[in-house]
Amino acid sequence: MKNLKSKKLYLQVYDELRHYILKNNLKPGDKIPTEMELSQALGVSRNVLREAIKTLEILGVVSSKPGVGMVVNAFSPSSLSTCMFLNLIDDKGDLFRQSQEVRKVLEIGFAQQCFDSITDDQITRMEDCVTAMESFEEYEDFYDSDAYFHRSMYENLDNKMLIAFLDSAWECDRSFRAKVIEDKALRIKKHRDISIALREKDYEAFMASLIFHFSYKYKINPPETEE
Amino acid sequence: MKNLKSKKLYLQVYDELRHYILKNNLKPGDKIPTEMELSQALGVSRNVLREAIKTLEILGVVSSKPGVGMVVNAFSPSSLSTCMFLNLIDDKGDLFRQSQEVRKVLEIGFAQQCFDSITDDQITRMEDCVTAMESFEEYEDFYDSDAYFHRSMYENLDNKMLIAFLDSAWECDRSFRAKVIEDKALRIKKHRDISIALREKDYEAFMASLIFHFSYKYKINPPETEE
DNA sequence: AAATATTTGTCCGTATGTATC
DNA sequence: TGATACATACGGACAAATATT
Numbered sequence: 001m002k003n004l005k006s007k008k009l010y011l012q013v014y015d016e017l018r019h020y021i022l023k024n025n026l027k028p029g030d031k032i033p034t035e036m037e038l039s040q041a042l043g044v045s046r047n048v049l050r051e052a053i054k055t056l057e058i059l060g061v062v063s064s065k066p067g068v069g070m071v072v073n074a075f076s077p078s079s080l081s082t083c084m085f086l087n088l089i090d091d092k093g094d095l096f097r098q099s100q101e102v103r104k105v106l107e108i109g110f111a112q113q114c115f116d117s118i119t120d121d122q123i124t125r126m127e128d129c130v131t132a133m134e135s136f137e138e139y140e141d142f143y144d145s146d147a148y149f150h151r152s153m154y155e156n157l158d159n160k161m162l163i164a165f166l167d168s169a170w171e172c173d174r175s176f177r178a179k180v181i182e183d184k185a186l187r188i189k190k191h192r193d194i195s196i197a198l199r200e201k202d203y204e205a206f207m208a209s210l211i212f213h214f215s216y217k218y219k220i221n222p223p224e225t226e227e
Numbered sequence: 228m229k230n231l232k233s234k235k236l237y238l239q240v241y242d243e244l245r246h247y248i249l250k251n252n253l254k255p256g257d258k259i260p261t262e263m264e265l266s267q268a269l270g271v272s273r274n275v276l277r278e279a280i281k282t283l284e285i286l287g288v289v290s291s292k293p294g295v296g297m298v299v300n301a302f303s304p305s306s307l308s309t310c311m312f313l314n315l316i317d318d319k320g321d322l323f324r325q326s327q328e329v330r331k332v333l334e335i336g337f338a339q340q341c342f343d344s345i346t347d348d349q350i351t352r353m354e355d356c357v358t359a360m361e362s363f364e365e366y367e368d369f370y371d372s373d374a375y376f377h378r379s380m381y382e383n384l385d386n387k388m389l390i391a392f393l394d395s396a397w398e399c400d401r402s403f404r405a406k407v408i409e410d411k412a413l414r415i416k417k418h419r420d421i422s423i424a425l426r427e428k429d430y431e432a433f434m435a436s437l438i439f440h441f442s443y444k445y446k447i448n449p450p451e452t453e454e
Numbered sequence: 455a456a457a458t459a460t461t462t463g464t465c466c467g468t469a470t471g472t473a474t475c
Numbered sequence: 476t477g478a479t480a481c482a483t484a485c486g487g488a489c490a491a492a493t494a495t496t
Contacts, residue, residue: 010285050278051277051278054281055286098385098388101337101389102333105332105337106329106332109332109335109336159325162328162329168388
């Protein structure tokens with residue numbers, strides 16, 4: 001069809017659609033043309049068009065409903081972490097180290113802003129996470145509370161990119177099924193110290209407990225290669 | 228077809244393929260079954276399968292060639308920034324601020340590691356970027372040198388996740404067409420000071436110049452809504 | 455070197471379910 | 476209720492690129 005590049009059509013169409021959304025400055029909620037209109041406008045079959053536009057839907061850029069059409073979505077942090085699973089096909093243990101390093105730098109780097117802007121509601125939910133940690137036996141449940149604890153800390157910073165990056169790093173942690181070699185009680189204490197320092201608005205204690213929290217050894221549990 | 232969930236088929240297939248790659252612990256270079264085999268195994272048409280698998284190709288997870296088949300790719304940082312364009316459909320000015328904050332925290336947070344591990348070759352390329360900056364008139368060219376300067380700093384850190392995040396943040400900067408309100412000479416000087424400090428292995432000067440580099444005001448140039 | 459098989463790329467047609475008017 | 480618009484899903488067909496014999 002396009003004699004330009006002999007590049008695969010669905011890749012060209014994907015770029016065109018990206019361009020279309022950006023150049024027309026589409027906002028969340030805006031409608032985009034139907035499959036028929038788009039395929040005719042681009043001069044490709046509906047099949048090729050769908051291969052490109054379903055990528056946008058899976059990535060969370062647009063939503064489609066039969067009988068309605070397609071609309072642009074608002075950005076959600078999870079759409080970035082959706083892509084993060086790409087990392088998992090590489091060396092797992094090393095990428096876990098990388099995600100740990102990045103998390104440490106990001107969380108400590110934004111600690112000041114967190115301390116200044118955190119609300120009582122956030123602190124309460126962090127305390128609830130600590131309480132939940134104490135009652136869990138299974139590590140997976142423990143893990144969920146840990147993740148929610150940290151997510152609650154930074155959700156009020158008005159920085160969706162930070163949230164997206166932190167979620168991506170957590171996504172790696174989860175998929176690696178890494179288990180921290182650390183006493184459960186110590187792990188809980190570390191988190192409790194952070195929440196207490198925030199509750200008492202003690203900046204020095206907050207920073208100290210946060211930095212201390214990131215000091216531990218870890219091992220990797222390889223994912224079961226089930227059936 | 229599947230009365231189970233009434234969830235869209237191509238979304239289910241996408242999850243299945245993700246699962247397949249992870250559970251089978253596929254490494255870069257490994258082959259995955261043909262479209263016919265996969266569509267038959269999953270009980271869906273070849274069309275639906277392609278809508279899911281082309282997402283994986285566009286994301287850079289797999290590559291396909293006619294007559295050969297599909298293989299798993301190695302992770303490349305660009306695959307993450309491919310997703311970052313999702314952010315662009317939201318409030319642009321605010322997300323530029325966010326990317327600036329994240330970049331600042333990440334670059335300063337990893338400055339110590341950068342200083343310890345940087346090689347002469349990296350520093351030479353950074354110096355070349357500064358030289359290039361001096362000869363450019365157009366801001367776009369200036370911008371490319373700026374991006375490459377920072378990328379060279381951290382590429383030796385053995386942390387692909389960091390590189391991916393930094394690239395993602397740069398992707399935002401670029402698409403926002405943000406222009407820093409700053410004297411060109413000052414901008415060049417800031418970068419030159421960083422490279423000089425690294426060349427002379429002066430840690431204090433390096434940190435000071437890097438922190439100073441991130442202090443500036445900016446404005447946003449909205450993307451032209453061409454044609 | 456040449457013919458054949460394999461695999462992806464692209465298009466078409468059709469039927470179904472769902473939402474809107 | 477019916478009619479229309481739209482996405483969903485299937486199957487077939489042929490072309491193009493590559494590998495194999």
